[in-house]
Amino acid sequence: MEFKQELETGILKQIGNTETELKIRDVASKCRLLKTENGLKVELSYTGPNASKYLQYVEKHREELTNYLQHPDDADLYEWMEESHQTSLTLKKHEKEKLIIYVNYDPETMVLKTGIADENVTMKLGTPLMKINIKNMTRNEFKLAIFDMLLLADEIAIAMDNPELKKMANIEMVKVYLKEIYDKFHEGTPDF
Incomplete structure (x- = not known):
């Protein structure tokens, strides 16, 4: 979103695209995969408001949408990549880094909040892996959030081909550390 300031009044006015950006989940929900002679094709079956915007998104992100529709379990990875402005090419650039x-x-x-950082605990790749408020979460909801976060971290590590991050996504230490935080603020709860 861009703004410009008017000289006379000092008021900021929004310029450019005033509509919110489309998300892969929204667009994919209006698409389907068709099998053709040349392989798979993404077909947009939406004719409502802003249909041209959806069509532009499909044209620009055809490969991601195809993968998203073929592998619905990878939805979190594609959404995380979209939020953090990453592509499979930009992720590969972090292949040799020591990430935690x-x-x-x-x-x-x-x-x-959890995220991917370097050894100096400088956040990398922009978007957190998980951001939750544990105040009203049950133990099972919390465990599921950790599991989902570790799955996402593992998928990112595979996309990067980064062995250091892959180790971090699988270690018991993360689960134990987060469990200790949960237990400290939810006294008298049974063990994981």
Whole structure:
């Protein structure tokens, strides 16, 4: 979103595209895969408002949409890549880096955030892997969130071909550390 400031009033006015950007999940829900002589084809079956915008998205992201529709379990990876402005090519650039999964927890708000960082705990790749408020979560909801986050980290590590991150996504330490945070703020809960 871009803004310009008017000289006389000092008011900021939005310029350019005023509509929110489309997300892969929204577009994919209006598409289907067709088998043709030349392979698979993404067909948009939407004719409602902003149909041309959907069509432009399909044209620009045909490969991602095809993969998304073929592998619905990878939806989190594609959404994370979209939010962090990553592609399979930009992820490959991090192949040799020593990356870790970092955990940031604010005891006052009870918001827990995880992400990918380098050895200096500088966040990499822009978007968190997980951001949750553990205040009202049950133990099972919390365990499922951790599992989903580790699956996402593993998928990112595979896309990067980064062995260091792959190790981090599979280690028991992450689960134990997050469990300790949960237990500290939910006294008297049974073990994982």
